Amino acid sequence: MIDIKAFREDPTRFRDGAAAKGMHVEFDRLTALDEQRRKLLSEIETKRAEQNRISKEIGPQMGKIKGQLKSAQGADRERLEAELAELEARPVKLKNEIAVSERMLNDIEPEWQAILLTVPQPPAHDVPRGAGSEDNVQMRTWNPKGFDASKPFAAQRGFAPKTHLELVRDLKLADFERGVKMSGTRHYVLTGMGMRLHQAVLRYAFDFMTQENGFSATGVPVIVKEECMVGTGFFPAGREQAYHIAESARGSGHDLYLTGTGEVGLMGLHADEILPLDALPLRYTTVSTCFRREAGAAGKDTAGLYRIHQFDKVEQVVVCEADDAQSRDWHKKMIGFVETILQRFELPYRLLQCCTGDLGVKNEDMIDIECWMPGRGDDGPDGRPTGAYGETHSASRLADYQCRRLNLRYRDGDGKIRHAFALNNTVLASPRILIPLLEIHQQADGSVRIPDVLRPHMGGLDRIG
């Protein structure tokens, strides 16, 4: 959420930001509602102050009269009753006026709030302007020894690569038919060495973050209340993307949602808290199952392990002081962690600076990491795919947007309370990462070599098949 005061002072900044992101927001309506709201609030508060004053004044008088009334008779009694009625009537007009204003406030406040939640974080000044992913800017590429993603696979390795679908089928690593039988499209079953490899990469990534980088190992809920989804910025925009558990329809409790990333649980941890300065930066990592409806992605990446409804992900989250330099510094570090893993896995990848049009509502800067997947991309003359980069990681800087929604604050060196800055980045998502892993490390004989660092997690095996 943006700071409404900042919006009042400089609405242009937010209008331009939304335009750069290609998002429509009812700014005019927001401004109008905000003005109305403030006016009503001010009215109500003034009247209520008056009402409180009167109450305080007449309270003791009324007590006294009521006391006298007990023993009063005849004309005396009538006089006292009249006095009492007069006192009681004094705040009635105010009370009615307040009720009217409050009703008006209650009418506009939900809409004011709803629009406010849709205003996106403006992009950072140095994020390239663009309409969508086609305008993202490649920053750099990395290739493992003996392989160059810019050249055809077969020319370098001496055989035509199989796609991960073929490898998975031949090596019996996954069973899509039975996955679909049980749960429908975009579901799968990991089998045998497929499941073991899945567990190995997750465990490797998780240990890497905790043991080598000092992140706190955390297990968080993947079933959360709506306020967690709103607080982390996934709702309202991403409502269609989340599985909804309609508990309220059963007559009790509140509805719940399945999280699409461990970020929700990790960021929700400290919602509504004021942290001491020395608690920062928070560095959390979790491994969690992620659920995504993939609404609107019909027909896209329908086969295989690329776009699925349920997967596991090691996520990293940092909450630091409200300082742009710190945020940028952590962003680089968090991307560096991913690069280290990919390099140890010997997977070719590239970094993309996402343009304004490819950013989400909540981030001001995003860098995607894409691994080279020989089985992706357009078909060549032989009718086989020629390979392409595919997104495996995404590193965002959110400034204070998320912490403001979550009401996550800290006390700075001057004792001032501020909303913290947040960042998040994938450490590793599987089974998607298995696609480049299998495809890049496949051998001429149809087996798949296991990178050195993963062998301890695979019972010492050096290959599959």
Added chain:
RNA sequence: GGACAGGUGGCCGAGCGGCUGAAGGCGUCGGUUUGCUAAACCGAUAUACGGGAUUUCCCCGUAUCGCGGGUUCGAAUCCCGCCCUGUCCGCCA
């Protein structure tokens, strides 16, 4: 799932219709005393929103005692609904 009990400030805990943004204690911070530490003593110690100003932290107002609604001139205090926690019973991965 059933039966009780209960949800008050950073924490413990009092209050059960106006004098209570809230006693007392602990903690924290500042100060005095002290050779140092400790102790003792003194003082301070919520947040949000709105308005104002001599706009860096000063004043005024409003709200907040789990959440929402109601009664009342006035609610932490009474009533209703919900959520949550504890204890016991049942069930169970």
